Amino acid sequence: MSGSLETVALAGNPNAGKTTLFNALTGSANRTGNYAGVTVEQKSGEMFTPHGKKLRLVDLPGCYSLDGGSPDQEIARKALTGEGGPRPDIVVCVVDASNLERHLVLALQVIEMGLPVVVALNMVDVAEKAGLRLDPQKLSEELGVPVVPVQANAGKGIVELKQALRHPFPTPADAPWKGGTADESGERRRALALRICEVAARRPDGHSATISDKLDRWLLHPVFGWVALIGIMFLIFWSIFSFASIPMDAIDAGKTWLQELVTGAMGEGDLRDLLTDGIIEGVGSVVIFLPQIVLLFFFIGLLESSGYMARAAFLMDGLMGRVGLSGKAFLPLFSSYACAIPGIMATRTIDSAKERLVTIFVAPWMSCSARLPVYLTLVPLLLAGAGGWVQALVFFAIYALGTLTALVVARILRGRLGPDEVKTHFMLELPPYRAPQWSYVFRHVGGRAGAFLQKAGTIILAIAIVLWAAKTFPKSGSEDPGEQLDHSMMGRVGHLTEPLVKPLGLDWRGGTAILTSFAAREVFVTSMAQLFHVEEGEDDEATQASLRERLVGETWPDGRKMFTIPAVISLLVFFIYALQCLPTSAVVARESGSWKWAVGQFAFMTVFAWVAAFVAYRIALFFF
Numbered sequence: 233m234s235g236s237l238e239t240v241a242l243a244g245n246p247n248a249g250k251t252t253l254f255n256a257l258t259g260s261a262n263r264t265g266n267y268a269g270v271t272v273e274q275k276s277g278e279m280f281t282p283h284g285k286k287l288r289l290v291d292l293p294g295c296y297s298l299d300g301g302s303p304d305q306e307i308a309r310k311a312l313t314g315e316g317g318p319r320p321d322i323v324v325c326v327v328d329a330s331n332l333e334r335h336l337v338l339a340l341q342v343i344e345m346g347l348p349v350v351v352a353l354n355m356v357d358v359a360e361k362a363g364l365r366l367d368p369q370k371l372s373e374e375l376g377v378p379v380v381p382v383q384a385n386a387g388k389g390i391v392e393l394k395q396a397l398r399h400p401f402p403t404p405a406d407a408p409w410k411g412g413t414a415d416e417s418g419e420r421r422r423a424l425a426l427r428i429c430e431v432a433a434r435r436p437d438g439h440s441a442t443i444s445d446k447l448d449r450w451l452l453h454p455v456f457g458w459v460a461l462i463g464i465m466f467l468i469f470w471s472i473f474s475f476a477s478i479p480m481d482a483i484d485a486g487k488t489w490l491q492e493l494v495t496g497a498m499g500e501g502d503l504r505d506l507l508t509d510g511i512i513e514g515v516g517s518v519v520i521f522l523p524q525i526v527l528l529f530f531f532i533g534l535l536e537s538s539g540y541m542a543r544a545a546f547l548m549d550g551l552m553g554r555v556g557l558s559g560k561a562f563l564p565l566f567s568s569y570a571c572a573i574p575g576i577m578a579t580r581t582i583d584s585a586k587e588r589l590v591t592i593f594v595a596p597w598m599s600c601s602a603r604l605p606v607y608l609t610l611v612p613l614l615l616a617g618a619g620g621w622v623q624a625l626v627f628f629a630i631y632a633l634g635t636l637t638a639l640v641v642a643r644i645l646r647g648r649l650g651p652d653e654v655k656t657h658f659m660l661e662l663p664p665y666r667a668p669q670w671s672y673v674f675r676h677v678g679g680r681a682g683a684f685l686q687k688a689g690t691i692i693l694a695i696a697i698v699l700w701a702a703k704t705f706p707k708s709g710s711e712d713p714g715e716q717l718d719h720s721m722m723g724r725v726g727h728l729t730e731p732l733v734k735p736l737g738l739d740w741r742g743g744t745a746i747l748t749s750f751a752a753r754e755v756f757v758t759s760m761a762q763l764f765h766v767e768e769g770e771d772d773e774a775t776q777a778s779l780r781e782r783l784v785g786e787t788w789p790d791g792r793k794m795f796t797i798p799a800v801i802s803l804l805v806f807f808i809y810a811l812q813c814l815p816t817s818a819v820v821a822r823e824s825g826s827w828k829w830a831v832g833q834f835a836f837m838t839v840f841a842w843v844a845a846f847v848a849y850r851i852a853l854f855f856f
Contacts (some may be wrong), residue, residue, distance in 0.1 A: 237278070237288040240397060241311060243342055244326035245335050246581070247542065247663045251275070252672065253326055253384040257394070281394045293580065295513075296334075297418065298341055303580040312345055320346065322397055323575045326352045329359035329366055329381070330664050331432045336425035337418070343377060350396050351379045352441035357386075358664055362442045363434050364366035371432035376800030384670045416789055417527055444664040448543070450648050457547050457560055464540075468531045469631070473586035483523075487516035499749070514696025515759040515764075516690070522681065524608065525601045529680040532570055534672035538664045546662065555639045556646025558582075561591045565638070565800035568598035569631070570680065572816045576823055586649045592824055593645060593833055596811045599631050602753040609757055613800045634808045638645065695755050699748060722763070736806065736845050739788070746760075750812045761781075765837040798852035806847040809841035 244250040258277030275291040292311055293304035325342050343349050353368055378396045382389030390392045436550035454784050491508045498504040535541045549559030577593045582588040611626055684847040708719035729743030745759035757848030766779045786794040811834050821830035
């Protein structure tokens, strides 16, 4: 594991602040790759001690123990034992000072391995505010290794930690808690951790309740806790819908201005049409949804950073247990609301292989941020003139429908896979409530927004150009846009989809837009805008609403309205359930270890989406 440089491995529990410390030690000199022989990503980087000694830093996956069977635990254990490569030269065990009893258990297990260890006592400010009296020197004496107090999010103690890594140092020749079975060793470590904390981390009043304890009486209450969770989720959806209108209007105005600039600077021709109707319109109609996506990731980062996300997982554990999952599945599923790919990758923390497969299978039904452009286009068609809170309620219902269906399918699939050979237990760290780490939140938002814009500048740009070309060529020679579209390659391919989508209340253009969205869901908006000849700059409200206005007036050849309420409901239901993201299928194959699982998931969700949309359309026809 060391190569030409001495290697320092960061180990620790989830929520210990390990990643924050990694960023503080490496700055911008870090990179992401894969652990040898597996597909799990690792972070590695380079750092320098105060005297210029260069070290390689590797961030191991967070875990509570090295004895479990989850991919994260196996990777951490193999890295520290040297399976498949050399062992690290030094291990930095990151522990949360405010939860020292639990975090010391893993540190003791690492010390048992005989590696040089430094304990980074993180979040000392949180511990002190909670009334703990920390004695790092006494803790070092009890553990037999150096202990360095740090506050990673504020950059405090970083120089001292680097100083401790300058030279090799002795480790205990023997650990009195070693020996016995894994369970017996674990009990000895927990008992020793409690004894050490009695002398090195004392609380003046052992019975005094912290602020986190007082908040948890309400936020973890079996009734009020659920009320708070539902209220928070609804507030997030309402905020996404309400607060993003101003930046969206600004983006749309910029798109219109750019189109007019190109139109005025160039003569008529295919090149000008490609730039204005293909590239600017196609990419712009997706980028306009960046404010909603930024807000969604902002709220997710806020919940994680403040400590509430772990409480939501704790509340969900009982519900998840009824469908054959555990609270460990909540975090991957919740992450999938932003994007299914990191959500599926987060299932590595689940010990049970069968539970991990079930979670991977249903994760795409958590409506990801890529579906937002579709929902924001279609929902106003159902609720013309309705207030923001009504639209937020419909958004909440859309997300709830996908989630509830995922839980039902998970229960059925979990039953068919059978029980685990080895019984697993759900263990979750409840970090103290704290003010959000704004550096983490904004770095989280910036990274996701950058990834979205990168997709807009690559995949979506390419698709927009292909769609424009398919809509333009071969030319019919007619000036009528309808005849030209019908004669084009897009029209010819689209007509083949009509028998499949007509039972859903759509014509071939809707089928074509659905077909193109399998590359990226948000491309649906671009496709619909091009297929229905939406022109920008006609008036002061030439925004994404122009597409909705065009759809409202669209009719079938016999004069019937096309985008009726049943048809829109059908389209919404299809997008709730369809796995329209081929990169997600690639990640599923990688994480499950089988393309059969990925192909089966894609086929099942596509058929399920069509059947659900058909049923929804037929039912809606009775009411509208």
